[in-house]
Amino acid sequence: MDASGRQAHWQDTYRAKGEREVSWFQDEPQPSLDLIAQVAVSPASAIVDIGGGASRLIDHLLAQGFQNVTVLDLSEAALTTAQARLGSRAADVHWLVADVITWTPPQPYAVWHDRATFHFLVAEADRSAYLARLTEALVPGGHAIMATFAPDGPDKCSGLPVMRYDADSLARTLGPAFERVRALRHMHTTPWGAPQAFQFSVFRRTS
Incomplete structure (x- = not known):
């Protein structure tokens, strides 16, 4: 799928x-x-939430x-919500409607947070472009917090295919410039009670 x-x-x-009608909703x-x-x-640490949507x-x-x-999110409708x-309080936030794989970061960040955006990038070229922006x-x-579906999580979300990762495969994907400092498993429950297995990994940029 193109941009x-x-x-x-x-x-x-x-x-x-509605906000509570999507599987990824969390109170x-x-x-x-x-x-x-x-x-x-x-x-004062600069934090960017990639694919934050209406979170x-x-x-x-x-x-x-x-x-x-x-x-940052592709959907203006999500950010408007x-x-x-x-x-x-919205005036205290920087809002960006952009595609992370073509985005030009306007400033450096100390923390990069991504809950369930990276796993939608099933094309190698898109993953490479994402990692270049990261x-x-x-x-x-600085630290990158990356959450994706775990190997036993769903293979699709919102009708789209995803790439599933464990902590080791995600570390290999990010490469040697990022040192993993923590990994944990998390079981998310959708608003309608379905369990979804996630992995969360924290990486420190070393070079």
Whole structure:
């Protein structure tokens, strides 16, 4: 699927479904919050949430005092949902409608968070482009928090195929410039009660 097709897909998804009608909805976005708290140096640390959409992660980060947070997503409709929910607090967030594989990062980031965007990149060229943006955006010594479906997780999401990873295969994919510092398994439960197996890995950029 090309960039215009990806954008149309996610625009249609967020226009057609309410916030709690998508499988990835979380009221309390754990373990993302715990992992960010462990690696963010200070409330001023620059954090980018890749594919953040309408996620409530941003609500919690603002409540915890983080001051330099960016949310990037293909879908303007998703970001509009998040902005409407936040009200006046939305002005404290940098909102970017962009495709991560063609995006030019406007600033360096200390923390790169991606819950379930990377696993949609099934073409090698798209994964390579993503990793180039990750390397460009993340400061040396910065941390990338990457969550994907685990090997026993779904092989499709929102009608699209995904790549499933364990911590080792994800580390090989990111390559030697990223040192894995933590990995954990997480069982997400969809709003309709279906379990989905995820892996979360934290990497430090070493070069």
